Structure formats: C-alpha cells, structure tokens
Amino acid sequence: MKIHKYKQCGLNIVIDVNSGAIHVVDDVVYDILDFYEEKSKDEILNTLKGKYSIDEVKEGIEEIENLINEKMLFTEDMYKDIVLKDEGPSFVKAMCLNIAHDCNLRCKYCFASEGNYHGKSELISFEVGKRAIDFVIKNSGIRHNIEVDLFGGEPLLNFETVKQIIEYAKSEGEKNNKNIRFTITTNATLLNDEIIDYIDKNMGNVVLSIDGRQRVNDNIRIRRDGSGTYSDIMPKIKRMVEKRQKDKQYYVRGTFTHENLDFYEDVIHLSNEGFKEISIEPVVLPEDNPLSLKEDDIPKIFEQYDKLTEEIIKRSREGKAFKFYHFAMDINGGPCIYKRISGCGAGYEYVAVTPNGDIYPCHQFVGNDKFNMGNVFDGTLNSAISKEFKNGHIYNKPKCLDCWARFYCSGGCQANNYNFTGDIHNPYELGCMMMKKRVECAIAIKAKLSQE
Amino acid sequence: MKHIKTINYGALKNSINKPGCKECANSCQSACKTSCTVANLECESK
Numbered sequence: 001m002k003i004h005k006y007k008q009c010g011l012n013i014v015i016d017v018n019s020g021a022i023h024v025v026d027d028v029v030y031d032i033l034d035f036y037e038e039k040s041k042d043e044i045l046n047t048l049k050g051k052y053s054i055d056e057v058k059e060g061i062e063e064i065e066n067l068i069n070e071k072m073l074f075t076e077d078m079y080k081d082i083v084l085k086d087e088g089p090s091f092v093k094a095m096c097l098n099i100a101h102d103c104n105l106r107c108k109y110c111f112a113s114e115g116n117y118h119g120k121s122e123l124i125s126f127e128v129g130k131r132a133i134d135f136v137i138k139n140s141g142i143r144h145n146i147e148v149d150l151f152g153g154e155p156l157l158n159f160e161t162v163k164q165i166i167e168y169a170k171s172e173g174e175k176n177n178k179n180i181r182f183t184i185t186t187n188a189t190l191l192n193d194e195i196i197d198y199i200d201k202n203m204g205n206v207v208l209s210i211d212g213r214q215r216v217n218d219n220i221r222i223r224r225d226g227s228g229t230y231s232d233i234m235p236k237i238k239r240m241v242e243k244r245q246k247d248k249q250y251y252v253r254g255t256f257t258h259e260n261l262d263f264y265e266d267v268i269h270l271s272n273e274g275f276k277e278i279s280i281e282p283v284v285l286p287e288d289n290p291l292s293l294k295e296d297d298i299p300k301i302f303e304q305y306d307k308l309t310e311e312i313i314k315r316s317r318e319g320k321a322f323k324f325y326h327f328a329m330d331i332n333g334g335p336c337i338y339k340r341i342s343g344c345g346a347g348y349e350y351v352a353v354t355p356n357g358d359i360y361p362c363h364q365f366v367g368n369d370k371f372n373m374g375n376v377f378d379g380t381l382n383s384a385i386s387k388e389f390k391n392g393h394i395y396n397k398p399k400c401l402d403c404w405a406r407f408y409c410s411g412g413c414q415a416n417n418y419n420f421t422g423d424i425h426n427p428y429e430l431g432c433m434m435m436k437k438r439v440e441c442a443i444a445i446k447a448k449l450s451q452e
Numbered sequence: 453m454k455h456i457k458t459i460n461y462g463a464l465k466n467s468i469n470k471p472g473c474k475e476c477a478n479s480c481q482s483a484c485k486t487s488c489t490v491a492n493l494e495c496e497s498k
Contacts, residue, residue: 020464
C-alpha cells in the first residue's frame with residue numbers, strides 16, 4: 001500500500017506512506033486516486049467525466065503527476081536495507097525499574113496482577129536498584145541519554161529506596177557522562193507535599209493514574225476494601241500538577257474499558273478539571289475478561305476518537321488546547337526513520353528489571369519465565385532473546401508491510417502481539433485498528449488547524 | 453496547485469539525512485505502557 005486516503009473534519013486527506021508527505025485534496029483528486037494506479041488517463045477521464053468536467057480531471061491528474069515527480073506521492077519503500085543491514089551493537093538505554101511488586105490498590109484491569117506480577121509481593125532493595133543502574137550505564141555504550149522509569153506496582157510504597165536509587169544514579173550518571181532522566185508512574189494515593197516536591201525536582205516526567213469521571217474511576221480503581229479512590233487522588237493529582245515546574249512534563253493517565261466506551265467524557269472531564277497533558281488509553285485484557293475491548297466495540301470507540309478530534313480542534317481555536325497523548329504527533333518532525341523502523345526497542349534498547357534483579361524485555365513480559373533475559377547481578381543479557389526482539393521490526397512482520405500506518409506505530413506493542421497471537425511478529429489486530437484510527441485523527445487535527 | 457494542498461513535504465524521507473542517533477526516548481516511557489506509538493516521540497537531534 002503506497003498511499004492512504006480518508007475523510008475527516010470535512011477534509012480529504014492523503015498520506016504518502018513511504019515519504020510521509022501529507023496532502024489535503026479536493027473531491028476530484030480524491031476520486032482520481034481511486035483509479036490512478038490501475039487505469040490509464042483516458043480510462044480515468046471516461047470514468048469520472050459524468051461527475052467532473054474533463055478539464056478538472058485533467059488538471060487533477062497533472063497535479064498528481066507533479067507530486068509523483070517530486071517524490072511525494074506513490075513513493076516506494078526506501079528504508080528496508082537500512083534495518084536489514086544493521087548488524088551493529090545495540091545499547092540498552094531505557095529501563096523500567098519495578099520499585100515495588102506490590103500495590104495498595106486493586107484496580108480491576110491491572111496487567112501486573114494487582115501489583116505482584118503473579119509472583120510474591122516484594123519491594124526492590126537499594127542494592128538491586130544500584131545494580132540495575134550500573135547495568136544500564138554499562139550497557140548504554142555510546143548513548144548519552146538514559147531513561148529510567150520507576151514503576152510498579154506502586155513505587156511510592158518504597159519511596160525511601162526511590163530516593164536512594166536516584167541519588168546513586170545521579171552521581172553515577174555524572175561520573176560516566178550520562179544524562180539519566182527519570183519518570184515515575186503512580187496511583188497518586190500516597191502523594192503528600194514532601195513527595196510532590198521531590199518528584200517535581202527529580203523526575204523528568206510523572207505519570208498520574210486516574211480514569212476520568214468519578215463513577216468510572218471508582219468502578220475500577222479501588223482499594224482492597226472495594227472503595228473508590230477518586231475523591232482521595234483528584235486533589236492530590238491537582239496539587240502535583242499545580243506544583244509541577246512549567247518546563248517539565250506530566251501526564252494524567254487513565255484507561256478505558258468495555259464499561260466506559262464513552263471515554264470521550266473522561267478525557268473532557270480531565271480537561272475541564274484543568275489538566276493539559278492527558279492520556280486515556282485502551283485497556284488490554286484477554287477477550288474473556290468482561291472489561292476487555294471487543295471488536296463490536298470498535299464503532300463506538302471510533303466515534304469517541306472522532307468527537308475528541310473535533311473538540312480538540314475547537315478548544316485549540318479557543319486557546320484552551322490540551323495535549324492528548326495519542327494525538328500528540330508532530331507531523332513535521334517527530335522521530336527519524338531510523339527510529340521508526342526499529343520498533344519499540346523492547347528487549348534490546350529497553351528492558352524491565354524486577355525487585356529481585358531479573359531482566360525482561362519490557363514490563364509486560366515480567367513474570368513470564370520464557371522471557372527472563374538474565375539478572376542484574378550477573379550483568380549479562382540473553383542475546384538470543386535480545387536478537388529476536390531486535391529483529392521483530394516491521395520488515396519481519398508481514399501484516400505490517402501491507403499497512404499504511406507502519407511508520408507511525410512501528411509494528412505495535414510486542415507484548416500485546418505475543419499475548420494475543422503467540423508471536424511478536426503477528427500484530428494484535430484490535431490494537432492495530434485503534435492505532436490506525438488515532439493516527440488518522442492526529443493527522444486530521446494538524447491538517448485542519450494548518451488550514452486556518 | 454489548485455486541487456492539492458501539501459501540508460507535509462515528506463518528513464520521513466527527509467529524516468533519512470538525520471544521524472539516526474537513537475538518543476530519543478522509548479515509546480513506552482512517556483505515558484502509555486500498554487500501547488506502542490512511536491510517531492509521537494520527540495527527536496533529540498533536531
């Protein structure tokens with residue numbers, strides 16, 4: 001597939017898949033493109049002559065030809081060799097550090113099995129944390145930037161160790177000329193002024209979990225006694241965001257499930273509460289779980305993304321813009337093609353480390369022995385698994401090669417692919433459908449606002 | 453052009469001239485953790 005075209009926000013949008021060029025076209029060109037590759041000029045004229053004037057169709061064809069000559073339409077894939085010939089070393093430069101395999105909440109959709117990842121409840125020790133930092137610095141090779149995500153379970157259950165690990169990482173980073181950036185993901189229940197201040201000073205990003213409206217949040221994000229968390233966490237999240245220095249990132253992040261397919265309302269609720277960086281993401285659960293998303297839910301989900309697209313455009317015009325994580329695409333910039341063809345990086349650039357020091361390709365594989373890649377105390381990484389993930393790029397994923405969105409999603413989430421299809425090379429289709437819709441919406445927003 | 457307005461001139465193709473430094477973040481590290489989106493990462497080598 002060389003081009004993708006669709007209608008949204010009253011625009012006809014055409015994406016040239018391989019060059020990344022994006023065009024807004026009128027109805028004449030939109031219709032010509034249906035036949036351009038299969039039919040001759042005369043055949044196209046003949047087919048469309050009842051709908052448009054001959055001159056219009058001729059002009060449209062001419063403009064298409066111009067873009068083809070300028071390599072902005074119907075371009076061929078020119079990147080395959082780059083990735084297939086890349087036999088250089090890989091450097092691990094991103095780590096999900098599981099600070100606590102334990103949680104004070106019992107969220108119904110938790111992929112980490114309520115915090116313990118199907119194992120025993122455990123908090124990371126400073127010693128393991130130190131080794132993990134040493135491991136990532138050592139394996140980061142020539143990379144300067146290192147990302148460490150403090151994750152769980154709930155990492156603030158182990159806040160004193162978080163502080164120790166960060167102090168150590170800062171000092172080791174300096175010694176080794178590495179820029180180590182921290183993110184913490186928290187359910188916000190344990191935030192207090194001291195912790196808020198510490199997070200603001202030390203974390204490049206903080207991800208604050210809340211699902212949106214009180215009813216929705218309290219249906220899912222519950223304590224052990226079944227009570228909801230909204231009234232406790234909302235004021236704390238607000239305090240954290242108010243305190244946040246303006247040049248530093250945060251995300252207020254939630255999950256939507258089969259039970260709140262009207263998740264547009266949750267995004268808008270969070271926006272109305274004053275948050276500017278919002279992410280509401282689809283739950284990923286096995287089909288038999290009542291909260292899981294089903295194929296039948298797709299029309300409703302798409303409708304919500306469409307509504308959100310319109311509302312974001314409206315609020316942008318009114319100067320009340322907010323960032324919705326999945327639509328936050330810089331169509332004129334963003335990652336280079338080298339990054340886009342190399343996939344998410346799990347297993348060879350990015351790893352997860354558990355409280356006992358075990359290493360997995362990413363946080364979603366934690367607990368699956370088949371994917372245990374080693375331990376930070378050995379300091380080695382299973383090279384066969386690493387290689388398998390490095391080779392799990394779009395050119396080794398047959399379905400991705402036929403997909404127009406391959407340079408936007410880079411082959412999807414390896415864990416979702418594995419969990420749903422048994423093979424990292426075989427995409428999780430429901431995820432693909434939603435991903436494609438979100439990319440369309442993200443581009444439509446840019447296209448619409450660029451017209452004004 | 454009368455019928456076509458180009459809003460992006462081929463950012464992907466042009467990015468082949470970048471160093472491909474791989475200094476950018478990994479997709480799961482900004483917010484998602486459950487869904488991979490690479491295109492919304494920021495380039496570290498602008």
